[in-house]
Amino acid sequence: MSIPGLDFPERxxxxxxxxxxxxxxxxxxWKGVTEEGKPQYxxxxxxxxxxxxxxxxxxxxxxxxxxxxxxxxxxKFNPKLSDYFTDLTxxxxxxxxxxxxxxxxxxxxFTTFANGIPCYAHGGDEHEVDGNCRLRYVRWAHKPPCLDxxxxxxxxLPSPNIGINQYKYVMGTLTKAxxxxxxxxxxxxxxxxxxxxxxxxxxxxxxxxxVH
Numbered sequence: 001m002s003i004p005g006l007d008f009p010e011r012x013x014x015x016x017x018x019x020x021x022x023x024x025x026x027x028x029x030w031k032g033v034t035e036e037g038k039p040q041y042x043x044x045x046x047x048x049x050x051x052x053x054x055x056x057x058x059x060x061x062x063x064x065x066x067x068x069x070x071x072x073x074x075x076k077f078n079p080k081l082s083d084y085f086t087d088l089t090x091x092x093x094x095x096x097x098x099x100x101x102x103x104x105x106x107x108x109x110f111t112t113f114a115n116g117i118p119c120y121a122h123g124g125d126e127h128e129v130d131g132n133c134r135l136r137y138v139r140w141a142h143k144p145p146c147l148d149x150x151x152x153x154x155x156x157l158p159s160p161n162i163g164i165n166q167y168k169y170v171m172g173t174l175t176k177a178x179x180x181x182x183x184x185x186x187x188x189x190x191x192x193x194x195x196x197x198x199x200x201x202x203x204x205x206x207x208x209x210x211v212h
Contacts, residue, residue, distance in 0.1 A: 003204055005156035008054040011066070013119040013144070014196055015049035015110070016171055016189040017128055018091065020075050023084045034078055043075040044103060044132050045091060047110045048189030050197060051117065057201045058208070065197075069113045070190040074100035076136070089187045104138050114144040122149045122171035122196065162203070174199040178206060 019042045025032060030040045049069045056064040074096055075081070081093050101109075107129065119126075126146035133140050150166065157164040164177040172186030172195045183198055184191035 003156060003200075003207055005159075006054075006152065008120075009118055010053060010055065011051065011117050012054055013049050013051050013114050013117050014193045015047065015114075015119050015121050015125065016192045016196075017044050017048070017121075017125045018046040018085075018089050018187065018189045019044045019128055019132075020078050020081065021085050021088070022082045034080075035082065036078075036080065038078060041075075041077045041135060042128060042131060043077060043135070044073050044106070044128060045075060045081070045085070045096060045100075046073065046089070046189040047071040047106055048191070048193050049110065049113060049119070050190075050193045051113070052197060054200070057197075057204055067113070068190065068194075069110065071106045071109055072096050072100040073103050073106045076103070090185055091188065103132055103136050107133070107138065107140060111140070111142050111144065116142070116144050118145045118147060120147050120149050120152075122192075124148065161207070171196050175202060178202045 020040070021042070022032065022034060022040060025040055030042050032040050034040055047069065051066040051068070053064050053066065072091070072095060081091070081096065086092050129140065153166050156162060157166050166174065169176060170186060172184070172192035173182050175182050175195055175198055178199065180198070180202060182195050184195055186192060186195065
């Protein structure tokens with residue numbers, strides 16, 4: 001990439017997850033109860049990932065995108081999605097029941113997709129997966145290298161020639177910092193990673209423009 005400080009590898013996976021949530025769950029750190037009176041758990045409902053060649057971002061999509069993956073997961077402890085979750089993500093009960101798989105199968109599919117390539121998330125998604133593994137007594141076999149984009153972006157975004165505070169946004173809305181409305185609905189794992197790639201492309205295009 002031509003963005004100084006962003007030393008990404010030749011190939012990388014950008015990924016995100018969505019997990020069960022309820023109104024005020026974040027404030028209560030998922031220590032509350034559901035509408036059914038059951039304990040709340042942060043169960044993963046979606047994996048989204050895109051495998052890219054970051055040094056080719058200014059070329060056609062067919063060049064810099066290798067493949068994508070979108071996996072829906074059936075929650076075990078709270079199988080009924082909250083209205084709050086559906087309103088936030090657009091993921092409905094029908095989608096999960098029709099296309100969802102059990103967590104161990106979803107994890108294996110994502111791991112196979114990553115195939116040992118470094119995986120970058122905007123936050124602690126790796127830890128959410130680890131937590132789900134503990135809930136399900138599953139071992140994350142062949143776990144790929146997982147990195148957090150926050151400290152990486154902090155090396156470059158606050159610089160005077162960029163001037164972006166990433167903490168005002170989430171992964172799927174960072175394009176707003178470039179004056180671009182998110183092309184896809186945020187808070188959906190696949191949409192978020194695609195929007196983030198658009199952010200990286202937009203940032204590289206901006207920096208490539210001559211300064212007058």
